[in-house]
Amino acid sequence: MHPLKKLFDHARRYRRDALLASVYSIANKLFDILPEVLIGVAVDVVVSRQDSFLARLGFVDVKVQLVVLGVLTVAIWGFESLFEYLYSVKWRRLAQDLQHDMRLEAYRHVQQLEMAWFEQKKSGQLMAVMNDDINQMERFLNGGANSILQVLSSTVLVSAVFFALSPSLAALALAPVPLILYGAFWFQKRLAPRYAAVREAAGAINARLANNLSGIATIKSYAAEEFEAAHVEAASLAYRDKNGAAIRFSSAITPVIRIAILAGFVTTLVYGGWMTLSGELAVGSYSVLVFLTQRLLWPLTGLAEIADLYQRSKASIERVLQLVDTPIGIPYAGRALPREAVAGAVEFRAVDFSYTGAAPTLSGVDLSIRAGETVGIVGSTGSGKSTLVKLLLRFYTPQRGAILLDGEDIGSAKLQDLRRLIGYVSQEPFLTDGSVADNIAYGTPDATRADVEAAARAAEAHDFIARLPQGYDTEVGERGQRLSGGQRQRIALARAILKNPPVLILDEATSAVDNETEAAIQRSLAHVARGRTTIVIAHRLSTVRQADRIWVMEHGRIVETGDHDALVAQNGVYAGLWRLQTGESLAEA
Template sequence: MIAAMPLLAPPRADAPEARSPRTPPTLRARSVIPGRQRWEVPILCRRPALAHVVERFLNEDVSIVEARVNPVTGSVLVLHAPNTPSRFIAGLVRDAVTRSLACTDAEHTAAPVDAVNHPDIRPRQGAGAGDGRVPLGGSGGRPGPARLGKWSAVLLGGGAAAVAITACGKFALTVLGQPLISLGLAAAATAVVVRKAWRRQADREQPGSREVAMWRRPLRRIVGRHRRQLGAATALSVFAQLAEITLYALVPSIVLVLARGESAFLARLGVAGVATQLPVLVGAAALACLTMAALGYGADVAWRRLGQTIEDDWRIRTYAHVQRLAPVDLENERTSRVNTVLTEDISQLGSFVGTNLHDVVQLATSLAVLVPVYLLLAPQLAWVAFAPVPLVAWLSFRSHERAVADHVASGKHRWRLHNRMADNLQAHTTIKVTCTETHETTRVSELSREYRDANRSTDRSAAAQTQILRLSACSALVGTLLLGGRAVLGGGLPAEAFGPLIEMPGNALGKLTRLGTITDQYQRTLAALGRVQALNDLPVESGADLPHLPTQRVKGEIELRKVTFAYPGRQATLRSTSLAIAAGRTTGIVGPTGAGKSTIAKLLMRFRHADQGQVLLDGVDVRDLGLSDLRHAIGYVTQEPFLFDSTIAENIRYGTFHATDAQLIAAAHTAGAHSFIADLPAGYDTLVGERGAALSGGQKQRIALARTILRDPPIVILDEATSAVDNETEASIQRALQVFGSNRTMIVIAHRLATVRGADRIYVLGDSGLVTEHGTHEELLALGGTYTNLWTLQAGQQVSA
């Protein structure tokens, strides 16, 4: 029996990280891909009890599908919905670790975490009777004592404030009645609310946005050279908002004129008598209404257009940059990350400008009007108008955070349901074969019901939050009516000055309710800008400015001189490899899988660079040749060629866009593709589908071969380019290629020795790209080495086949 030990022992001296639970734990991203993240958390290393609690906290979170913590390595694996922002998950991991660490404190004062199924976890003696569950508080899932402490503080603070106001209510009212003091207090309180919310959101959802915000004028970077458009959209927004405020001010004034008979202010302006004043005021209101609608429409269109222009601008610029990146930056999972930046992040920049900036300008205009108007016309009411500002700002942030959490919760259910349905559709044959239709229908119904229930509670809370926000915003209206009415009755405020002020705070506060969303969007935009900028900062392939190499001057003599090369983090693929490829001849390269044959082609095309040694073309190091010229001189056909989702003709013409139909068909003939293309109902106009899905492997290879033949480069590399075609077709392609290949440097990489049999020279590679044999087919057979063994083996296989 394992001896009982403290529930969560403090970090051991030999633990990799010993820190106070108050300092944020160190997290290092190991891999972050949509739907799956792996983090390294040193503090969890060799602390099984802590790791177990972190795992439980994470698995209790609705946004996480599954979490696994390895106490030996301190690695945390999180599986989640692919559309959940990865930063959000990172925040959850950090939060779970912090909360688990905080339990170390809590165990002194409250119920322990528990003695659940883990031998390391035992309640401390006298620490309270655990019920076998982690004490979680409400939706936040925080340990009870922490929440209790927070609420006690709120209650104590509220109580103290109430006592203070009762005790010195008159004094407080007198102080608040000073407009500048009330304005200052409201501004300070709002600043505190915004700052706290900003930090919370930045830490939980968008790490990195704070750093980007430190850049000088991030908005200016986003907008770039479209400042004029920004100015025009801003002006339209400001005037539309002024028209709206005017309308809000005119309506109560009209009612006032009707009630009191006449407006002294208008009479002083020469518009006397209610019969004249009424149509003037109504006309002004109608004009304000029209202006508001027209300018509002103009502003909306201008902002949307600006958003789209910015998006378009960034996308084109970034895409052009991505095209010039080294292939190494676009391999494997990096492609999906780059794709996310090009699509989602750049859309975020555009949509923030297109939708949220409009709101920001309107809010700023409302406050810019509200403050001086109140200070001028009714300074004694200013505190009523300003007091709800921090409260509404706080509620706006809270409701937005809740909305995000709700959205994540329902997103998890939606993801499960969609996954199940997509799986079932793909597995329809299996389901039919196993007669499990009813079973699957039941499973989908259950998931659908869970999703419906999750949505119901999300909808309820969203509706409640909207109304709570409205209610708080309306409190300003009630306060203004109450205190303003009393001031008018007491003679301290002229009714004519009070009328236009009634609706103004409500209008401004209504806009303030969007503050949470705007701040959140701003942070997302900053984080997106950071990623877009990082992509744009990646170095491009060098060599565009190197000496020109006209294709017609290329002879095609290639040499690898003691080349050593290793992919990052791998053993050397080529170790001091040397080989010479004669100009205008056909050279075969054979060898076991992984020997480095394709790597030689990549080095020649400068997709990668040799760590040592040189790759020479016509005696010049390829690094000293113009990149575009070098690649123009080489035609490279791979085993798995890429076909675009268009017609066969367009795919063959890709790169030689002006080729005539006759040239196109001639190339297809040489590649052995014409006969099968001609048999298709739409011939050369046949759509090949996504990545050539509507064609067989051998057909795709022949189209790619035709594409290179049409380009007519002086050097051609066929890297298993005909591996998927049958022997007979390959033999006929080879016959056709003999004409095409005369006076052209051809490098044929193949496993099937029959493919290279006719080559002028064949290199046999061994481990680490070492050349073990070379010569013609006959010379190699005479050697009786590896090549002979392979040939005998393959010939035997053919005979038995």
């Protein structure tokens, strides 16, 4: 299906607005052409006087004829200006509305795509589609759609006048028009792949810039500014070269069209003049045809710009609609999970999982967590600890086995309900660019300030928040950059506490904080874990020492289980990790 047709099929509710804008564009062009007709009528009045066209309509006096011409001129120019205002407002409003809706639709759809899809994409390229490509579509609707309509309507209207006044001259003067239109379409078809390459190159630049800006601290610390500037330069040069190839090709359209226009204009000027001199064509009619030839043919030079804008927009629309049409791998629909009906028992049954194109991450994992129990999951880097959490949150689905919540497969549950039942605190918590209170209440929009403060106290975050310049109203900056890592972590914990979920997950939440912050989080955890299932993923074994049970993972498998004392006594993997972290030698053990 053609991208523009697909776009308007996609935006059915704007069809009436598009139709009305089209009517205004065509009406404007009608009144835009009429002044040229009036010039011919004026020449006819001066030359023919009482035998003029207006005299045959009942205006015999020449002065009255001129007054009538003046009134008609004012009226025509007034209507032309009115419809120009109306189509300009309508097209621009339509462009803004459609741009707004498409950007929101694309963003909402992207949010529902599974994590595996994001692994194959670069954030900068997604930004290019949801921002640059949608803006390119807006630019076409702002001016390109109106230009196409006006070129087509002027061709039809001028052709009608030509054939009404002189069919033989019309056939000669308008002969270049089909060639001009064919040439424009021939060029635009060959522009399509060039502008598709331009959009890809633009996405590559955005991806590079987004990557570098997010890692600016590392770039500075390694004095790698010139190295990364060279990367940006290479991406920018690639974009420039792709754009240059498209521009060189599109620039050839205008000279070709001008040659065809010249043939039509010279035909009207010379052949029409001969016909007038021989009495076959009235002087007024000749004047009308000369001016209309200019009015029709010269705007066709704008086809080059229209074709350029159209192809850029077409490539952008294809990318946006491809994004919107990306199938959702993990469906959101399912059975309801009301908060009050969930106890929080979690079970993994023979779960196998591997990331796309990677070796198996989990192999035959079996574990069962009782409702209200606090458990720890430990192991070396890459053992599969965090993957368990991602599967429980249904960021991914296992290739084999099942994950149960209170004995029911989570795959059959409504996805949003499932995630609302789980409080998740990651190693690098996400803070939105808002106040401290906004971040604690994130995901709990109906929370009061008293609720927010109570959650902060439970997370032992209240004291440092109170010392901030505006307290709970202090802006944290983009990604919380105005706060320390420990402060961000405690705000994230307060957020999870405020959510009051039956299942709480801490995924390496203390791995990047100091001992004081870890101790504060441990004290908070001892309080908030009561009455809820708590899963603690940790490298630091001190974090899980007090857990009811601990699972030890190696290479995607459960290799040991028990409480801290029992695992140390086994003198296995856990005991080795414990001695390594506490500095205890094997002989001392």
